[in-house]
Amino acid sequence: MVIQATLILFGIFFVMLFSGVPISVGIGIASIITAFFSFDPSVFAITAAQRVFSGIDSFALLALPFFTLAGNIMNKGGIAQRLVRLARLVVGWIPGYLAATNVLANMFFGAISGSSVAATSAMGSIMSPLEREEGYDPNYSAAVNICSAPTGIIIPPSGPLILYSITAGGVSVAALFMAGYIPGLILGLSVLTVAIIMAAKKGYKKSTVKEVDSPLKVVIDAIPSLLAVIIVMAGILAGWFTPTEAGVVAVLYCGLLGFLYKELNLKNLYEILADTMISSATILFLIAASTIMSYVMSYSGIPAAISRMIMGASSNKYVLLLIMNLFLLVMGMFLDLTPAVLIFTPIFLPIIGSIGMSPVHFGIMLILNLGIGSVTPPVGSCLFVGCSVGKVSIEGVTRYIIPLFAAMVVALLLVTYIPALSLWIPYVFGLIPSF
Known part of the structure; x- marks a missing residue:
């Protein structure tokens, strides 16, 4: 029965995915069809409705739209531009400095917005015109922007880490946030290193831009923007507010900066709110549909069967970690991040428990994967947004993504096999007992 349910569920889902059906609709339809072979239809109809409601009836989930709104305000409120100027000041001496600026700015932006898609859009729209003016290959520029954007979901605050915390049964959000700093820096520096090597081979030069303002003025202008992440993280660690309340604080603070910078007004604030509402509704619909799939999988015994299959492949902890990474990398190419977290977290939690892996460490590994x-194609959200903003094709950008992708995988392996990279900071702050 388990094999039959697995084949029906994932077979229908992938057929619909490659047919161009929206992911959330494909998840829902595949789950409902599979349920007909395992449930009484009348009972399932009631249970599914209850699961959908309970899946999104969570105070913690409110953090997602708030952090999304904060990222959108940053994009339109003049904060992103100030972060770019600071990044250019720091790395202007590097060959291909605009690409390096893009990476560093994505790390700054992601550390405040917690969204890789928002970072891709914001930094791509700012950096692409500048890089075209200086003769950079648009495909190279877009690839660097796309591959550095995921630092935004590792360096806290991070919406996906909050989602993982809820799905995993209440893993400490504060511990997950603190665990993301070093892996996020490693990921960003890995992409930065390869981007610089590629720029040097192409003959791109260091900065010749004469900044109107002094370096001190550029730093001072960026400090209020950087304070956003300090306020959010300090508040969470000190217990002043929950992650959801931290999202509200981030919105209020970034909104205040936007109006003070005179980049934000009532008209574009309405547009920002409308965009946030649409993207938040999309995320919540994905979560609701994934909740049905998770229930069908759990009832059919699919997670336990997959766990047994993986555990049966080897008794070596390091081999199991490699198998999980390969599985998640492949699945990440086809699934959006939100349903992937909801689907695969319950599958892998029994495995990491059996090998003694910290759920905090696994959360970082999962989100990084x-x-x-x-x-990556075919369902890479950063890839599509980055190509759209950079006005390039997926085919053209892919050859530049490959070496950057390799650097990202190296960063992933380091984070996977050296637990201290994720767990040292949470341990220092007393958020986990040991590692």
């Missing part, structure tokens, strides 16, 4: 998946 799926973040890498967001830059």
